[in-house]
Amino acid sequence: KAGVTQTPRYLIKTRGQQVTLSCSPISGHRSVSWYQQTPGQGLQFLFEYFSETQRNKGNFPGRFSGRQFSNSRSEMNVSTLELGDSALYLCASSFWGRANNEQFFGPGTRLTVL
Amino acid sequence: AQKVTQAQTEISVVEKEDVTLDCVYETRDTTYYLFWYKQPPSGELVFLIRRNSFDEQNEISGRYSWNFQKSTSSFNFTITASQVVDSAVYFCALSETGSGNTGKLIFGQGTTLQVKP
Numbered sequence: 001k002a003g004v005t006q007t008p009r010y011l012i013k014t015r016g017q018q019v020t021l022s023c024s025p026i027s028g029h030r031s032v033s034w035y036q037q038t039p040g041q042g043l044q045f046l047f048e049y050f051s052e053t054q055r056n057k058g059n060f061p062g063r064f065s066g067r068q069f070s071n072s073r074s075e076m077n078v079s080t081l082e083l084g085d086s087a088l089y090l091c092a093s094s095f096w097g098r099a100n101n102e103q104f105f106g107p108g109t110r111l112t113v114l
Numbered sequence: 115a116q117k118v119t120q121a122q123t124e125i126s127v128v129e130k131e132d133v134t135l136d137c138v139y140e141t142r143d144t145t146y147y148l149f150w151y152k153q154p155p156s157g158e159l160v161f162l163i164r165r166n167s168f169d170e171q172n173e174i175s176g177r178y179s180w181n182f183q184k185s186t187s188s189f190n191f192t193i194t195a196s197q198v199v200d201s202a203v204y205f206c207a208l209s210e211t212g213s214g215n216t217g218k219l220i221f222g223q224g225t226t227l228q229v230k231p
Binding site for chain 1: 126132145146147149152156157158159161162166205209210211214215216217218220221222224225
């Protein structure tokens with residue numbers, strides 16, 4: 001079956017703009033998590049959604065937000081972009097979003113902020 | 115506080131050598147899960163293994179083996195007879211059942227493994 005897909009794969013924006021990234025989980029998976037990967041901070045958890053509800057949030061400013069739709073697809077939005085937001089944004093899906101669930105990752109969206 | 119430490123930033127070996135990637139974790143939970151993921155140059159994280167905190171049995175899968183020791187809070191990963199295709203960044207991660215049991219992964223900084231022919 002199809003894996004986790006993320007669009008777009010690459011994005012270039014300028015400071016102050018906003019951006020929306022999309023994630024389609026594996027069919028049947030109801031949990032979607034988002035992670036930010038940077039050379040300096042590594043992989044950091046942004047938030048997790050299950051059945052359209054945000055259940056957990058990482059330590060990121062309010063400029064980072066997300067949502068999940070009834071078909072489990074998820075979007076994350078970053079407003080007022082800063083240079084430090086340049087990163088690889090990874091989406092992961094799992095059946096129940098529990099601690100013991102294997103998470104399946106997408107290829108990521110590479111965001112560059114100029 | 116929860117934390118995962120992978121002290122080795124980069125490791126370089128010659129093909130066919132054995133290599134061990136270290137992972138040390140911190141958690142206050144009594145029930146938790148540990149994972150290893152591989153990230154090849156393409157960027158997509160690939161799941162390798164999951165262990166729960168109550169199962170300290172070592173595991174072997176082909177050339178890969180994992181050693182979980184609760185007493186030292188370590189979950190080390192060994193590749194036997196390494197191959198060039200093993201070159202990647204390897205991440206150790208922790209998932210706790212407290213705080214809502216929502217599957218949030220706490221990653222180590224990753225170890226870049228380079229296997230030279």
